[in-house]
Amino acid sequence: MGDAAHAESLDHEVFSRPFQVEPQFESIRTPGNYRGYPEGDRLPDQMKVRRIQNTGKSIGGAVARSYGFTDSPDAEVLVLGVNTAKEYGAVGIGRHGNVLLWGYAAPPAQMTDAGRKLFLNCIHYIHRFDGKGPLIRKIAQHRLNTIRLAPTQERYWRRRQKAKDPRVTVTPYIPDDITTQFLGDPNGLVQYYQDNIEFIYQDRQFRVDSELKSLGFHSNREMATLERLISLLQDEKHAPTARSLLTRYTNESFPEPQEWQSWFDQNKERIYFTDVGGYKFLVVPEGYLDAK
Amino acid sequence: MVTYAKEHRIVLMALSVCLCFTLSISSGCKKKERSEEVGQDVPAEEIIYTYTSEQGVRLGASGKSDLRILYAGLLKTDRAKDFVAFLAHHFEKVETTGYLTFQGTESAGFDVTIIDHDGTDFNAPRLQLAPQDTHAAIAVGVPGAFMCSGLDLKTGYL
Numbered sequence: 224m225g226d227a228a229h230a231e232s233l234d235h236e237v238f239s240r241p242f243q244v245e246p247q248f249e250s251i252r253t254p255g256n257y258r259g260y261p262e263g264d265r266l267p268d269q270m271k272v273r274r275i276q277n278t279g280k281s282i283g284g285a286v287a288r289s290y291g292f293t294d295s296p297d298a299e300v301l302v303l304g305v306n307t308a309k310e311y312g313a314v315g316i317g318r319h320g321n322v323l324l325w326g327y328a329a330p331p332a333q334m335t336d337a338g339r340k341l342f343l344n345c346i347h348y349i350h351r352f353d354g355k356g357p358l359i360r361k362i363a364q365h366r367l368n369t370i371r372l373a374p375t376q377e378r379y380w381r382r383r384q385k386a387k388d389p390r391v392t393v394t395p396y397i398p399d400d401i402t403t404q405f406l407g408d409p410n411g412l413v414q415y416y417q418d419n420i421e422f423i424y425q426d427r428q429f430r431v432d433s434e435l436k437s438l439g440f441h442s443n444r445e446m447a448t449l450e451r452l453i454s455l456l457q458d459e460k461h462a463p464t465a466r467s468l469l470t471r472y473t474n475e476s477f478p479e480p481q482e483w484q485s486w487f488d489q490n491k492e493r494i495y496f497t498d499v500g501g502y503k504f505l506v507v508p509e510g511y512l513d514a515k
Numbered sequence: 516m517v518t519y520a521k522e523h524r525i526v527l528m529a530l531s532v533c534l535c536f537t538l539s540i541s542s543g544c545k546k547k548e549r550s551e552e553v554g555q556d557v558p559a560e561e562i563i564y565t566y567t568s569e570q571g572v573r574l575g576a577s578g579k580s581d582l583r584i585l586y587a588g589l590l591k592t593d594r595a596k597d598f599v600a601f602l603a604h605h606f607e608k609v610e611t612t613g614y615l616t617f618q619g620t621e622s623a624g625f626d627v628t629i630i631d632h633d634g635t636d637f638n639a640p641r642l643q644l645a646p647q648d649t650h651a652a653i654a655v656g657v658p659g660a661f662m663c664s665g666l667d668l669k670t671g672y673l
Contacts (some may be wrong), residue, residue: 238607242564256658269575283634283656283657284657286660287671289658292669319668319669320649320669321651321652322654322663322666323670324659324663324668326653326656327656327661330601330634332556332557339562339564340564341602343564343605347580350582350626350627350651351651352672353627353649354649355644355649355653356647360646360666360667360668361667361668383610459539484645
């Protein structure tokens, strides 16, 4: 990441408390690397940005991947970093739990006036999360990575076939049996994952949940799915599959359907689904989101 | 020696011209970059933002924010001095500790810890902090992102 941030909304309080951040905007040519990511071809030729620092370099700092960044309520994107390696939307400044990543590299002397004020504001802001660790850890890859990885999978598969090195034990995120169905057709593999994006989960490798699909569900991450799976526990025919799916998508293990229903009723306002936290429906602890 | 110089006078003159030309191009490019793209560095002594009563910040006796800041960095570098001077202008209490020896437990007694190496080094020693440490912290640049990766945070590098 270089000096700039994308000129997205300035509504967040880090742009106004305690110091009003008044960035100067400019226009840049859309970084070429953005085009290689899903939806990248839809971006405009020019993008509006604002400088955080003035090193004159286009590389140097760090951005975090955007995929799944906001799929749990303990994390938030504050600034999108203009970068030369990752996707548009990658996070230049973001918070996860009690830690705020300031991905820019320059010291205060090389920050812009707006950058320095933003840095001070971030210090005041992160203080409010002192003692509030993250709810989840990043233990899985977000499902959008299937589409990101698909175009290069065949090349990766062929390289591994060629190596035939028994020491090569890296398990690819996309299973070989899927990759080999689309040899010579990378767009087909991308399309396969686009068509099944709502059914992807990760069990070491990315899987498409055919069980859930066969039951007529639309998604594995909607609250309606969880609610219906619990109701299917009362259905003799589908109860075993529903129980298996509830085990896959939650960390709970109630023996009786009534207990599942009770758990759901008590927590439904605080349940969220996270890909990167392990493809699970989880519950925000009471009080966690209360402002400090 | 004189004969040698005479014989090679043309070559030496050509080399001198080339050298001057190269230097002029080099300095010209640099000058353009500084004036048009980079801007001047501002010494930390000259950067002071004043808090006002409307901002809702708790202020100490000297009119600075009363947050207690710990800066963990490479303390002998100009970069660290710049950070610390800037912070000291805006916070009542700013203390420092070394990046290489930093352990999360040192954050006890501080409101926010700023963890900084040099901002860019992919090979910087990667801090391994305890996941149960929930002190508020700002992780800076590439080494900061790698520290986040070590904690399996979404703010990690990959």
